[in-house]
Amino acid sequence: MSTTHDDAPLAAQVRHLEALLEERGWLAPGEIDERLDAFAAGGSPANGAAVVARAWVDPYFRARLLADGNAAIGELGFSMGGALQEQKLIVVANDADEHHVVVCTLCSCYPIALLGPSPSWYKSEAYRSRVVRDPRGVLRELGLELPASTRITVWDASAESRYLVLPRRPEGTDDLTEQELAALVTRKGLIGTAAV
Amino acid sequence: MPDRPDRFAPGDRVRTRIPDPPGHTRLPRYARGARGVIVSTAGHHPLADERARGLPSDPRAVHHVRFAARDLFGEGDHAVVVELWEDYLEPDPAGHPEPTEERNSR
Numbered sequence: 001m002s003t004t005h006d007d008a009p010l011a012a013q014v015r016h017l018e019a020l021l022e023e024r025g026w027l028a029p030g031e032i033d034e035r036l037d038a039f040a041a042g043g044s045p046a047n048g049a050a051v052v053a054r055a056w057v058d059p060y061f062r063a064r065l066l067a068d069g070n071a072a073i074g075e076l077g078f079s080m081g082g083a084l085q086e087q088k089l090i091v092v093a094n095d096a097d098e099h100h101v102v103v104c105t106l107c108s109c110y111p112i113a114l115l116g117p118s119p120s121w122y123k124s125e126a127y128r129s130r131v132v133r134d135p136r137g138v139l140r141e142l143g144l145e146l147p148a149s150t151r152i153t154v155w156d157a158s159a160e161s162r163y164l165v166l167p168r169r170p171e172g173t174d175d176l177t178e179q180e181l182a183a184l185v186t187r188k189g190l191i192g193t194a195a196v
Numbered sequence: 197m198p199d200r201p202d203r204f205a206p207g208d209r210v211r212t213r214i215p216d217p218p219g220h221t222r223l224p225r226y227a228r229g230a231r232g233v234i235v236s237t238a239g240h241h242p243l244a245d246e247r248a249r250g251l252p253s254d255p256r257a258v259h260h261v262r263f264a265a266r267d268l269f270g271e272g273d274h275a276v277v278v279e280l281w282e283d284y285l286e287p288d289p290a291g292h293p294e295p296t297e298e299r300n301s302r
Contacts, residue, residue, distance in 0.1 A: 159279035
């Protein structure tokens with residue numbers, strides 16, 4: 001769902017359903033929370049940032065990452081296998097001519113393993129409905145003013161794949177180590193709503 | 197492995213279906229009845245519409261389909277890539293050779 005309100009009628013319905021399932025022994029108490037915790041375990045934007053930093057310093061890794069995201073992040077010990085089945089990871093690279101931004105217009109699909117739990121704005125009706133229609137305007141509101149010559153591609157995670165944006169390496173970072181580079185990468189940069 | 201041959205391949209021009217199905221679907225409303233181009237195949241998966249109804253569903257191709265914003269919304273110079281099951285797509289042999297920002301008609 002797009003929002004979280006513990007007092008919403010939907011939450012009450014879910015709790016009621018959970019109680020009925022537990023009563024019948026089909027669900028162990030706390031099982032849903034455990035599954036959710038397992039799904040989110042280890043997920044953090046630091047993972048995505050580490051992937052990006054490696055791609056910045058190693059062009060061969062970058063090529064592998066763009067060709068097969070799942071295999072490449074496996075080299076760094078990450079996996080898209082936290083859900084019931086492994087999700088396909090598509091990495092899209094920004095360059096001087098094209099900027100990518102990710103949304104899930106139908107719900108809030110998102111690469112949790114690499115980004116951690118999604119921010120509330122990503123799940124908001126406003127972001128989901130507007131970024132497909134007017135990405136330049138939405139990015140501007142979020143503080144990212146792109147040159148008029150930069151083409152924008154919006155990726156709607158409407159099915160089974162999850163998407164990660166590979167931002168451009170900032171100017172003047174030639175002397176930074178891989179770890180220092182990773183520290184520059186933000187969650188918004190990995191979604192495409194910030195430059196880095 | 198897919199149980200059926202793919203109906204479409206990258207480069208094919210397609211048009212999305214228009215009808216609003218009675219239940220769950222993953223064809224977003226804004227992308228219905230729109231012309232686009234298949235850019236890649238994302239894999240093979242059971243159709244979400246059928247799974248949501250508890251029906252058996254064979255894996256079939258899911259494609260990344262690129263649309264010019266102008267073809268979706270009548271304005272805009274960007275592109276939107278939507279991941280769509282082949283069931284949502286029909287061939288569009290009459291599609292323009294280059295469905296880019298330059299186009300503004302359906």
